[in-house]
């Protein structure tokens with residue numbers, strides 16, 4: 001299943017923000033999830049570093 005990922009700025013570990021349903025439409029025209037303008041805070045599952053992420057930080061993983 002495709003997903004949106006964040007990468008930790010410290011250890012570069014990638015972790016999943018959300019899964020994308022396996023439909024052709026979402027595969028070819030993936031729409032980024034809406035994140036609040038101020039960003040959203042996540043804790044890295046690898047190193048525990050908390051960082052704020054913006055919508056632009058999301059990367060598509062097929």
Ligand SMILES: [Zn+2]
Pocket residue numbers: 008009010011012013044045046047048049
């Ligand atoms: Zn990390």
